[in-house]
Amino acid sequence: xxxxxxxxxxxxxxxxxxxxxxxxxxxxxxxxxxxxxxxxxxxxxxxxxxxxxxxxxxxxxxxxxxxxxxxxxxxxxxxxxxxxxxxxxxxxxxxxxxxxxxxxxxxxxxxxxxxxxxxxxxxxxxxxxxxxxxxxxxxxxxxxxxxxxxxxxxxxxxxxxxxxxxxxxxxxxxxxxxxxxxxxxxxxxxxxxxxxxxxxxxxxxxxxxxxxxxxxxxxxxxxxxxxxxxxxxxxxxxxxxxxxxxxxxxxxxxxxxxxxxxxxxxxxxxxxxxxxxxxxxxxxxxxxxxxxxxxxxxxxxxxxxxxxxxxxxxxxxxxxxxxxx
Amino acid sequence: xxxxxxxxxxxxxxxxxxxxxxxxxxxxxxxxxxxxxxxxxxxxxxxxxxxxxxxxxxxxxxxxxxxxxxxxxxxxxxxxxxxxxxxxxxxxxxxxxxxxxxxxxxxxxxxxxxxxxxxxxxxxxxxxxxxxxxxxxxxxxxxxxxxxxxxxxxxxxxxxxxxxxxxxxxxxxxxxxxxxxxxxxxxxxxxxxxxxxxxxxxxxxxxxxxxxxxxxxxxxxxxxxxxxxxxxxxxxxxxxxxxxxxxxxxxxxxxxxxxxxxxxxxxxxxxxxxxxxxxxxxxxxxxxxxxxxxxxxxxxxxxxxxxxxxxxxxxxxx
Numbered sequence: 001x002x003x004x005x006x007x008x009x010x011x012x013x014x015x016x017x018x019x020x021x022x023x024x025x026x027x028x029x030x031x032x033x034x035x036x037x038x039x040x041x042x043x044x045x046x047x048x049x050x051x052x053x054x055x056x057x058x059x060x061x062x063x064x065x066x067x068x069x070x071x072x073x074x075x076x077x078x079x080x081x082x083x084x085x086x087x088x089x090x091x092x093x094x095x096x097x098x099x100x101x102x103x104x105x106x107x108x109x110x111x112x113x114x115x116x117x118x119x120x121x122x123x124x125x126x127x128x129x130x131x132x133x134x135x136x137x138x139x140x141x142x143x144x145x146x147x148x149x150x151x152x153x154x155x156x157x158x159x160x161x162x163x164x165x166x167x168x169x170x171x172x173x174x175x176x177x178x179x180x181x182x183x184x185x186x187x188x189x190x191x192x193x194x195x196x197x198x199x200x201x202x203x204x205x206x207x208x209x210x211x212x213x214x215x216x217x218x219x220x221x222x223x224x225x226x227x228x229x230x231x232x233x234x235x236x237x238x239x240x241x242x243x244x245x246x247x248x249x250x251x252x253x254x255x256x257x258x259x260x261x262x263x264x265x266x267x268x269x270x271x272x273x274x275x276x277x278x279x280x281x282x283x284x285x286x287x288x289x290x291x292x293x294x295x296x297x298x299x300x301x302x303x304x305x306x307x308x309x310x311x312x313x314x315x316x317x318x319x320x321x322x323x324x325x
Numbered sequence: 326x327x328x329x330x331x332x333x334x335x336x337x338x339x340x341x342x343x344x345x346x347x348x349x350x351x352x353x354x355x356x357x358x359x360x361x362x363x364x365x366x367x368x369x370x371x372x373x374x375x376x377x378x379x380x381x382x383x384x385x386x387x388x389x390x391x392x393x394x395x396x397x398x399x400x401x402x403x404x405x406x407x408x409x410x411x412x413x414x415x416x417x418x419x420x421x422x423x424x425x426x427x428x429x430x431x432x433x434x435x436x437x438x439x440x441x442x443x444x445x446x447x448x449x450x451x452x453x454x455x456x457x458x459x460x461x462x463x464x465x466x467x468x469x470x471x472x473x474x475x476x477x478x479x480x481x482x483x484x485x486x487x488x489x490x491x492x493x494x495x496x497x498x499x500x501x502x503x504x505x506x507x508x509x510x511x512x513x514x515x516x517x518x519x520x521x522x523x524x525x526x527x528x529x530x531x532x533x534x535x536x537x538x539x540x541x542x543x544x545x546x547x548x549x550x551x552x553x554x555x556x557x558x559x560x561x562x563x564x565x566x567x568x569x570x571x572x573x574x575x576x577x578x579x580x581x582x583x584x585x586x587x588x589x590x591x592x593x594x595x596x597x598x599x600x601x602x603x604x605x606x607x608x609x610x611x612x613x614x615x616x617x618x619x620x621x622x623x624x625x626x627x628x629x630x631x632x633x634x635x636x637x638x639x640x641x642x643x
Contacts, residue, residue: 297565
């Protein structure tokens with residue numbers, strides 16, 4: 001099948017899934033009421049649930065799935081390491097720590113987002129600076145610095161949990177991720193940075209192709225690799241921080257979705273990036289639908305779902321996909 | 326050379342941290358706590374064989390003068406029975422009564438600290454149901470009787486008070502305390518019995534929308550106080566679906582001071598459409614320990630909740 005045809009198919013799957021995800025939930029909304037609500041009438045409680053609670057959640061999940069997957073794909077290519085993703089590089093931990101500090105101080109949701117974003121940027125800046133202390137500025141040093149900083153920040157986060165028993169469930173919620181408190185406010189605040197960061201990264205797909213062939217080769221081809229490095233890392237942090245600030249740490253998406261997508265469409269980033277974006281959105285909307293419905297009326301943190309379903313699926317693809325080898 | 330120096334420095338710092346840390350728990354206990362002699366006449370004769378709430382049979386050979394309590398609710402009962410002076414170790418969570426602040430801390434969020442407990446040379450340990458299997462086994466290795474008397478429901482609070490009275494030789498005081506509790510409970514239930522039941526949602530934590538479902542003390546208290554817990558269709562402490570919250574439309578919301586920014590409820594989708602928020606019936610409990618701890622103070626918690634739900638039934642008292 002041609003790439004463009006499969007991309008259209010993927011978009012159709014996403015749209016169908018978005019519609020299906022709006023229909024399912026812990027509250028059963030009769031189909032007649034859904035039609036009514038779309039037409040502007042229908043039961044007002046159902047309308048509040050569908051338009052005020054379920055819709056923003058689904059859109060948020062799609063946007064974050066897209067943003068994290070694209071960030072992961074770029075970081076993997078940029079650092080030449082299949083394990084790179086916002087989580088490994090410490091960006092998520094930085095943002096989560098910022099969010100936790102804000103929660104313990106009792107600040108509101110907007111302040112929490114701002115502090116998470118500032119902390120994520122500070123973390124990636126620290127990681128980049130640290131990686132320059134080592135030999136060369138290659139991907140491995142950056143990755144190691146990221147892991148070191150990430151571990152350190154997680155320890156601080158655990159310590160904060162230890163000394164503030166009362167806010168523990170809040171912090172646990174932030175560490176396991178979830179969309180249960182998403183409203184249109186969160187969508188409006190987080191969508192612009194996620195979309196802008198993702199789009200900006202996409203515009204560097206060609207440069208990323210060159211960088212994957214080696215930094216020297218890329219320089220010969222006229223790519224200012226250092227500048228691209230900084231731009232991509234900044235965009236990745238922006239997207240991750242915006243995501244973590246509204247939904248906590250949703251692991252696995254940034255790491256696995258690009259790999260799974262690469263197995264089907266190959267390594268050309270001009271194709272891989274848009275495909276990853278759509279697959280990431282599909283994956284997270286699906287995971288969130290499960291988190292809402294599996295043990296209703298209670299919810300499962302979405303980070304648990306992504307890991308439980310994504311991990312084995314990834315291994316299955318790895319084992320069965322012949323073209324990979 | 327430089328590297329060697331740095332390594333030496335590192336080793337020295339690490340060693341001093343370890344030494345300091347081990348000193349911390351080696352503090353000897355002051356002798357003040359032996360003053361309150363057990364009241365032998367009113368108690369049964371030793372050895373006592375007690376079956377605790379985990380179904381374990383524990384033999385207590387002698388009167389207990391040094392008690393470690395790893396459950397804040399048990400600590401409260403011990404003080405109310407008049408044997409607070411015998412308590413030589415509590416957890417980080419203990420904050421009632423005030424005297425408890427002077428007692429050494431021997432357990433925290435991560436569970437009991439074996440060294441600190443052993444250093445207090447207790448005669449008996451009251452473990453928490455939250456301690457977990459590993460901690461229980463470790464406690465038992467200390468060779469000291471370990472009892473789990475943390476109640477899981479209100480009836481078990483009565484039993485725990487009775488058992489604690491027996492062990493400490495304060496059976497009469499225990500009888501009086503349970504009689505007082507039962508009378509208060511009956512009084513409150515009677516007052517609210519004629520009132521229409523209110524739909525209630527309890528916010529444990531606004532972040533993640535955590536609530537108290539079926540089987541929790543809060544759920545029991547809401548029912549006894551003349552309400553229906555709308556989250557009773559889920560069990561234990563859960564992240565509750567915002568969609569269901571809107572559908573159930575609680576008339577009253579109860580929460581604790583640290584559960585999040587309650588000012589934001591009026592603008593929070595989901596919450597802002599509930600009757601409770603619209604009619605300004607969101608109440609903050611004075612202290613969430615009185616509705617979650619396995620202590621006699623649960624009657625205060627019940628009264629507060631009943632007054633939130635049915636202020637009209639308590640008008641004559643104000």
